[in-house]
Every structure is written in C-alpha cells, then in structure tokens.
Amino acid sequence: MADAALRLTALVEELLGERLPVRIRAWDGSESGPPGAPVLVVRRRRALRRLLWKPGELGLARAWVAGEIDIEGDLYETLDLLAALIWERPDGAGERVHPARDPRVRAFAKGLLRLAGPWLPPPPPPEEVRRRVGALHTRRRDKEAISHHYDVGNDFYELVLGPSMVYSCAYWEDGGDLEGAQRDKLDLVCRKLALKEGDRLLDVGCGWGSMAIHAAREYGARVTGVTLSAEQAAYARKRVAEEGLADRVEIRVQDYRDVRDGPYDAVSSIGMAEHVGAVRFREYADDLYALLKPGGRLLNHQIARRPERNESAYHVDDFIDAYVFPDGELAPVGRTVTALEEAGFEARDVESIREHYALTLRRWVANLEKQWDRAVRMTSYGRARVWRLYMAASALSFEHNKIGVNQILVVRPAEGGSSRMPLRARDWTASATG
Template identity: 60%
Template sequence: MKCVVTSHNAAGTVHALVRAVLGSALPLHIRCWDGSEAGPPDAPVRLVLRHRRALRRLVWAPNEIGLARAFVSGDLDVESDFFESLSSLERILKGSAGPRDVDRQTKWELFRSALRLGAIGLPPKPPAEEIRLGGPLHSLRRDSAAISHHYDVGNDFYALVLGPSMTYSCAVWDDDAKTLEDAQTAKVDLVARKLGLNSESRVLDVGCGWGTFVIHAAREYGAHAVGVTLSQAQADFARKRAAEEGLSELVEIRVQDYREVRDGPFDAIASIGMAEHVGLSQLPTYTAALYALLRPGGRLLNHAISRKAGVVGHTTDRTSFINRYVFPDGELETLSTMTTAIEDAGFEVRDVEALREHYALTLREWVANLEANWDKAVRLTSEGRARVWRLYMAASALTFESGSIGVNQVLAVKSEDGKSGLPRTRKAWLS
C-alpha cells in the first residue's frame, strides 16, 4: 500500500494517518485542537480531538482501551449521534483490511507525521476512573472492592440515570409499560410471581441494590424479605426507603456477601443482575450456596446477562474497557453454562425467559436520562465518570441489539421426591 501523508494541518494529517492505518476510505470527519477539519462534512461519525494527547493514548494502546482513555479523559469527543457513531465506528474497524502492505517509505512518512503531530512520546497517565484490583480473583475482599468501585458512585448520580425506581437491571416492557418506571415495576412483579410470593414467604434477594425488589415483595405480597449487598451506599438507601414506606418490620437489608448468609432456609431466592459478578470459577460455590439456603420446594429466580456461545471478548478479559472502568472482574457466561451450574447444584430448571430486546430499550432510557441531566451528573461525580457511563451504556445497548449478549431469567426449584410444587402450566403460576 502506497500512502504518503502530505497535509500540513492537524486534522488532515490525522485523517490521512487513519486512512493509512485502516487501509480504506473512511466516512469519518475529524476536527482537531488547532481548529482544522478533514473528511466528509456529512460523515456519520464526527470526531473531535481536543488535545494531541489523544493520539499518544491511541499509539500506546491502539485498541478499545486507548479509545476509552481518550474519550473518558475528554481528549476525544463525539459530535455526531452517539449511538450511530459507535455503531459506525464498529463497522469501520471490522471492515478494515489493515496496513498489510506498507512499504518502508510510507512507514517513515507515517512516523514523521505522527512525530509532527505530537503522537510520539511517553504514554499519558490513564484517567483516574480506571482501576486495577489486587489480591486473589473473586476473594471476599477483592469482590467487595469491585462492587464498591461500581456502585458507590453516589446514590444521587444513580437516581439521575435510573429514575425513581432505582433499579439497575433489565426492565420488562410489557404492553402496559409506558415509562421506564412502569417497565421496572413490571420486572420486579414478574420475579415475585415466578417465585410464588405471599404473606407466608421468606425471600432472599442476593445483590439487592437499592432495595426495589424486596420493598415490592413486602408491600405488594406481604413477604418477609432479606436483601444483601456489598455496597454500603446501597444498603443505607434501601433501609431508608423501607422505613419511609413503613416496611421496616418486613424488610431487612444487610451489607453481606452471599457466601456469608447462614440463616436459611428461605422459601424463595431472587438473584437479579448479580451473577455477572460471581465468575466462572465461583459458579459452583454460588449455586451450591443458594441451594443450601432454600427449603425443599423453594424456588430460585436467576436473572443474569449472558454472552452468546462462540462470542469472545465479553468475559475474563482484564484489559477490556468494561473491566478497567465499569465492572472489574465481571464475567459473562453462556446461558448453557449458567443452567448447567444450577442443575449441578441439585436444582430442577423449570423455565427460561429471554429478555434481550428489553435490556436494549432499558439502556437507551438510561442514556437519555444521563444526557438530559448531564451537567448535574458531572457535578455529582466527575466528567470522566459521566463519560464512562455514557460510553458503557450506549455500547451495551448496541451489543444487546446485535445479539452478541442477552439476558435471561432462569426459574429453578429445589424439588423434593420429584415434586416441584409448581402448577403444570406457565400461565397458572404467573397469574
């Protein structure tokens, strides 16, 4: 490939460099720190390089981490529609042939251009929002630190993003759901009905978040509900919420790891958006612990994101954007891996419901909430943290829409002598 960079303005040079690296014409518009612009004015992707430091970030990490560092730090910005831009960038990168046939002269021209732009130099310090955890993977202390990194951002920030329900998991957009709040209420009620809750039930919510499910279970079904979380901020919020609704006698919130719960048996267990933190190595421990905490005939509802079989890059990659900025040590398993672990613990799996499209809709609502309250979100946390969440949620919505990841509710029963205690039809136990 012959490509000599001759432009003398920053944007023109960057655009030519990108073309040389990716080896194709690009529907990409670039504006640089010197005010120069290059590329089609009507391009679907319009990038702004606010500082030459963005280039050094990409030189030292020419992957999603480099892009993430440039965006989170504010060195790189997006002027075009955020969802369309992310989708288009992914298509551009996937369709790139790459610099397969770059001769020595072209390499020298590329290096001189990068040097002139200030792209050659020491690696910039990563944004403060990036984290690397120490200690044994999925130990109690390390898991606690991972949860704290993600969830102790501040309750007020989460309220801006999640809305009044304070529910941080996939909503269910049934025919009656007109708002995000409606859809989240539909979700927790669906879980309660699948678990068969009533005033005689004692239910455990593993990873209870801000208490939405346990409060719904107590208020609407009269159930005695115990919620456990590793986030002190979540626990404080959930306790206050339960007290304000007059449900303190029915709702107990603990800062506790699921592996430390000892006061079973429970009639039902809900795990909503928590299993993603467990890790493949700990799945047998997780399912065995929940099995031991249930009475015979008790039900488990495991609601978890899954990766598509054969798709890599969504689990155990410690260098990914998700692991460095969002969910440290998070792992997505396939649906078959999860159901196998549940069955291996002794459960009988009775029902699986896929909600992939519902999560894409939920994430788009969260992004809209964040963008509508951007200035306040920045004041409550930092601009970098707000940027992390915008990128993470928008990219996740697109990934759900593409089918690379899904989310499923698995209903399982601790059957006794072959008796599940469930009605024969789905309609009967959901009524």
C-alpha cells in the same frame, strides 16, 4: 501543523483498508471526511499518545473519559459506525480481530507517532481502577470492585435510574414508561417465584431495596436483602422504613457466601451473578441451592455473552473492566444453566429479554444527558463520560445481539424429584393487572 485531520484520516483508512464513514476534526482546526457525516473530534494530540501506548479499546476509552476525543452528531450512530470498523472487523474465519493483530498496525503506529510526538504516556484518568492484586473474586476483592461501581453516590443513581432505583433490565410494553416497566419487571420476578404471604425471600445483590420492598408490600413476603455496598444498604434501609416495612424487610451489608440463616422459600438474584465470575459460579450455585427449601425456586436474572469459538481465548472487555465493572465476567446462557443444574437445580424456564435491556439503557442515557451538568457536579466530568459511553455502547450491544440478558427459573427438587410446580406454570406471563 494545519492538516492533522487529513493526515490522521489517511492513516486510519490505510490501516482499515476502506473509507472512513465519519469526519475527523483535529486539534489544529482542520477537518477531513464525508460532508454531513458524524464528526469525531480529536481535541488534543495527547489522545494519539494514549493510542500508541495502549492500542485499541483501552487507549480510546482513556481519551474519551479525559475529554480528549468527542463526538458531534448522533452518539449511537457514530458508535455503530466506529464499532463496525474497529472492534468487529472479521477475518476469513468470521472471528473478531483486534487492530493490534493486523500487520498494517506497525505502519499506522509510525505515522501516529509523527502526529502525536514522542512523549511519555499520559497517566490514566483518575476514574480508572488502579492495579488490582490477589486472586479473583475473593471476598475483599469483590467488595472493592462493588464499591468502585456502586458507591458513586446515591444521588447520581437517582438521576440516571429514576425514582424506581432499579439498576437492571426493565420489562416493557409498547408505549410504556420506565417506572412502569421496572415495576412490571419486579412483579414478573415475584410471580415466577410464586411468592405468597409469609414466604421467606432472599434477595441476593439487593441494590437500593426495590425488589425487597415490592415483594414485601405487594406479596407479603418476609425479605432479607444482602449487598456489599454500604451506600446501597443505607439508602435501602431508609426506603424500607419510609414504606413502613421494617418488620418484613431486613437489609444487610453481607456477602452472599456468608448467609447462614436458611432455608428460604425463594431466592432472587437480579443483575448480581455477573460479578460472581467463572471461578466462583459453581460455589454461587451450591450456596443458593443450600439456602433453599426443597421445592424452593431461584430466579437468576443475568447478562450473557455470545459463545466464543475459542472459549479459552475469551477476555473481559478492557473498557468495562477498567472503568465500569472491575472483575465482572459474562458467560453464555448455556454455561450458566449447566452450572445451576450441576449444583442440583432443575431448570424450569429460560426467558430472553434482550431487547428490553436496550430500551432500558436508552432511557438511562436520556436521563443522564437531560441532567448532564448536575451529573458532572455529583461525580466528576470523567465519571459522567464513563457512564454515557458505557450505557450507549451497551444498548447497541443488546440491540445487535452481541450480549443478551436472561431470566433463568430453577427449582430445588423436593422429595421424589417433585418440582412442586403446576402443570401449566407460565401463569406469570399474564400482566400484573391482567
């Protein structure tokens, strides 16, 4: 076979009904496609068998993680081109259509079978989450899901996230650096919560302790941080001790549903609610409401997806579910606000910082690429490839408004319905130094 690239290009173009904007280089050394365009490298025929057995995103993801397909050229540009052709093709009603629903896919599959060979499906790369059992978002299943994502190794996260060890959207100013942008985000949360000396703060999903440390050191708060990750907790406790804040900060390995030592003056939940799931979100809102004092504030920092025309048909992203955030779910921001209000909260402020997350993710990708060999040694070749694809694709999703991220400030009303907030509450818009 000396013309695999040409045959593969013809099959894809027939399926899509248009010319491919990328070149294809196949395992036999052949190339096809526009000169000078980014190159999609198909290193092994096994990649095609993955597509046959798992058409669409998951098959492509498995081939990427295994190193059977690769990209030469600008990663973001190539993902943009491929996404426009494969994942986001509109039908007449404007809905996104997966190629498997296109009747032309049968002819494509037959041609692919001739190229790939009639072998059994290859096993998934070892980084993929194995079959999960039991109901969604039980304590045990949530702990397993969190362990898959966060117990990759603290050294790996240091490499990607930088010294701040903040794994959520930073808050940028023009020309800012990642560390400063993450510090500004933590300070923004503290100001929205109106933290002051002696306040009790519960940090739900505290990660490696950055929010807890900032609130205690800069605002004098007494902080309880909870996480399901043992590795995160050990790292956070070490940082707390090194900062001399052990008398102000307690880090627990604990499910938020098991916190019983309220009331707290404030609650921060930064990048954690995505793990809660639709079936548990009202329980999450009820629990946090019960843990707050009257007049206490909750800052819920959460990624959101765009609403689907048919919400009952929405499915979690296959690649993200299998390799990144098992059982993670995104909801539209309106649904999140409604659930919080149904629990008794009053919504006081919603700020979209979507573009800020795109900038953050591009910095994380740059950190990973700069120290690629070290990242592979710390985890595995497949795991490093998972992270590169996941972060780059997510950056594009934020840039193109496929997903967003919002800081939602709500308050538990005090007696008589008082919010105990000033008439002009948005003093947090001033910079920490301004």
